[in-house]
Amino acid sequence: MRHVSKRHRAHTLRISLLASVGLAALAGTQACxxxxxxxxxxxxxxxxxxxxxxxxxxxxxxxxxxxxxxAGVDAKITVSGVAYAKGFDxxxxxxxxxxxxxxxxxxxxVATDGTFSATSILAPYTIALEHAPTGAGTVLTxxxxxxxxxxxxxxxxxxxxxxxGATVEGTITGIASPLPPNTYVYVSARSTSNGVAAVLxxxxxxxxxxxxxxxxxxxxxxxxVHVIAxxxxxxxxxSWLGYAAKTMNLSxxxxxxxxxxxxxxxxxxxxxxxxxxxxxxxxxGVYLRWSPRATEGDVMTFETPATSPFSLVAxxxxxxxxEVVWYKAGLGSATYTAPTMGASYALSIPATPTLTxxxxxxxxxxxxxxxxxxxxAGVYELTLRSTTDAPWLIVYTKATSVxxxxxxxxxxxxxxxxxxxxxxxxxxxxxxxxxNGVSIYxxxxxxxxxxxxx
Numbered sequence: 001m002r003h004v005s006k007r008h009r010a011h012t013l014r015i016s017l018l019a020s021v022g023l024a025a026l027a028g029t030q031a032c033x034x035x036x037x038x039x040x041x042x043x044x045x046x047x048x049x050x051x052x053x054x055x056x057x058x059x060x061x062x063x064x065x066x067x068x069x070x071a072g073v074d075a076k077i078t079v080s081g082v083a084y085a086k087g088f089d090x091x092x093x094x095x096x097x098x099x100x101x102x103x104x105x106x107x108x109x110v111a112t113d114g115t116f117s118a119t120s121i122l123a124p125y126t127i128a129l130e131h132a133p134t135g136a137g138t139v140l141t142x143x144x145x146x147x148x149x150x151x152x153x154x155x156x157x158x159x160x161x162x163x164x165g166a167t168v169e170g171t172i173t174g175i176a177s178p179l180p181p182n183t184y185v186y187v188s189a190r191s192t193s194n195g196v197a198a199v200l201x202x203x204x205x206x207x208x209x210x211x212x213x214x215x216x217x218x219x220x221x222x223x224x225v226h227v228i229a230x231x232x233x234x235x236x237x238x239s240w241l242g243y244a245a246k247t248m249n250l251s252x253x254x255x256x257x258x259x260x261x262x263x264x265x266x267x268x269x270x271x272x273x274x275x276x277x278x279x280x281x282x283x284x285g286v287y288l289r290w291s292p293r294a295t296e297g298d299v300m301t302f303e304t305p306a307t308s309p310f311s312l313v314a315x316x317x318x319x320x321x322x323e324v325v326w327y328k329a330g331l332g333s334a335t336y337t338a339p340t341m342g343a344s345y346a347l348s349i350p351a352t353p354t355l356t357x358x359x360x361x362x363x364x365x366x367x368x369x370x371x372x373x374x375x376x377a378g379v380y381e382l383t384l385r386s387t388t389d390a391p392w393l394i395v396y397t398k399a400t401s402v403x404x405x406x407x408x409x410x411x412x413x414x415x416x417x418x419x420x421x422x423x424x425x426x427x428x429x430x431x432x433x434x435x436n437g438v439s440i441y442x443x444x445x446x447x448x449x450x451x452x453x454x
Contacts, residue, residue: 080117081151081433083129085159087192088437089216091115092131092155123147127433128407131155137389140408143429144397151433156383156394163192164252165214168225172207174242174263175229179203182231183241188300189213189225190291219252226290227261228300228315236304236312240266243317245290267316271324272344278308280349282328286312287335288320289440301325314338325442333442334424350375353420353446360449364404364416371401372420372446379423379432381443390414396429396438410453419448 083092091114124145132138133155141156172185179185181203191197191213199209207229215221224247230237242263248256271286285303304312306326314322322338326347339345353374358364370382382402384393390411395402410416421443423432432438 076120076122077149078117078119079121079125079149079151080115081127081153082113082115083131083153083155084114085131085133085155085216086157087159087216088154089192090159090161092129092159127151127153128405129153129155130407131157131159133157133159133161137386137391137411139392139394140405142393142395142397142405143433144395144399145429146433148430148433151430152435152437153433154437156392158192159216161216163214163216164219164221165191165212166221166223166250166252166254166256167210167212168223168248168250168256168259169210170208170225170257170259170261172201172209172227172229172244172261172263174244175207177206179205179207182233182238183229184232184237185209185227185229186300187211187225187227189223190215192216213250220249222247222249224290225259225261226288226300226317227263228266228288228317229263230315236302240268240313240315242266243315245317245319268313269316269322269338271310271312271314271322271338273310273324273339274344274346275306275308275310275326276346276348280306280308280326280328280347282306282326282331282349284310284312285325285327286314286338287323287325288315288317289323290320303327309344323440327442332421332444334444335440335442336425348424350378350422350424350444352444353380353422355418355420355446355449358418358449358451360451362451363453364410364418364451365453366404366406366408368404369401370404370418370420373400374420374422374446375424378425378427379429381421381423381438383417383419383421384408384410385417385419386411386414387417388414390416396432398429412453414453416451416453417448418451420446422446 084090085092124147127143127146129141130138131141136157139155139157143151143153168189172187175183175185179201183203185201185207186198187209188198189211192215197211197213199211201207201209211225213223224245226245228243229241231239231241243266244261244263246259246261248259250256283303284306285301288300316322323335324338324347325333325335326349327333331352336347351374353372356371356373358368358370374380380397380400382395382397386392388411391409393404393408423441423443425441426432
């Protein structure tokens with residue numbers, strides 16, 4: 001566990017909303033379960049958040065609003081959204097912050113739950129979200145080409161505030177004990193990345209569990225524990241035996257015992273499809289997701305080597321969305337909502353982005369143009385990531401180039417890597433600021449290049 005200084009650090013948030021076609025207007029501103037289960041494919045964004053002592057204090061937050069001068073008054077919208085740190089556990093800004101509009105002079109009140117509102121915005125517009133988490137460098141996260149009136153923003157870095165946790169123990173009933181041959185019980189609960197919130201019991205073991213879900217925000221949390229039982233000979237489940245869930249109110253540092261959960265029947269559906277190209281040699285899996293913007297433990301993943309065509313029988317537990325995911329190490333992943341029973345569709349493996357400019361070893365500054373080539377149907381993510389806690393820049397866009405805004409100020413003598421990832425699904429940046437957030441979609445990477453500032 002890495003600890004950072006207890007020194008009280010201001011936690012700041014700035015959102016700039018500018019009516020624009022692209023970021024150019026910002027220039028001058030910016031588990032698989034077989035045996036055993038694997039965690040879902042990691043997104044190549046930020047590292048897991050460290051558990052730290054103490055938390056960020058109140059800081060300043062501003063929203064600059066500049067609507068395009070246009071005769072189409074009726075096209076202007078009120079943008080009412082909410083901002084979170086990465087992982088969606090901590091709303092931004094915190095209590096004591098507020099947003100102040102500039103440009104077309106518009107005061108925007110920001111509640112302590114991170115909500116904000118800006119009027120007379122002409123879409124498409126761009127939002128630049130600046131977040132200075134405790135124990136890490138500032139990140140400027142930019143969402144280009146938005147048209148939605150209700151964006152849900154996720155910063156590109158986790159918040160460094162205190163991580164809370166509690167342990168839950170119990171027995172799974174409704175299944176034989178010890179578990180029969182080829183029989184498994186998988187238990188999980190929503191948790192931040194550094195929480196231990198999943199356990200798999202296999203043949204010959206008692207169907208008991210002990211997990212420690214972790215969270216941020218405050219010391220209490222309602223946590224839902226999900227249990228699914230299945231049979232497997234070592235790969236994708238061959239049959240689904242039951243499902244159950246139980247929600248309990250936890251207090252940080254507590255121990256909840258005898259939280260027994262009784263399995264019930266679970267329905268299934270068949271998912272058919274194929275890969276394009278058919279020779280794809282990665283992994284294919286089914287995600288069960290119980291809430292939007294789900295984090296570790298709130299998603300169960302069951303994978304198998306990819307074949308084309310494919311046919312998978314998936315469980316459909318109450319309240320879960322069913323998603324299909326493909327994954328390949330060194331390439332990336334993509335997630336799709338599963339079709340209705342009996343439907344079949346093709347999963348296309350996209351080309352990876354090709355970095356164009358700047359070259360490896362080059363220097364950059366405000367005004368530097370980063371460009372690349374690649375598919376046009378989805379959304380790109382440009383990341384300028386430092387090797388230290390220097391500021392980061394993350395941009396989501398449909399374009400194949402981004403100009404570094406003047407608001408992004410990298411630290412002197414810092415080395416940076418720039419990387420571009422391509423999201424084949426969703427098709428618009430609006431979807432990335434929708435109810436599901438960014439990380440669930442999966443993306444393919446064009447690799448990275450080392451650069452530095454003058």
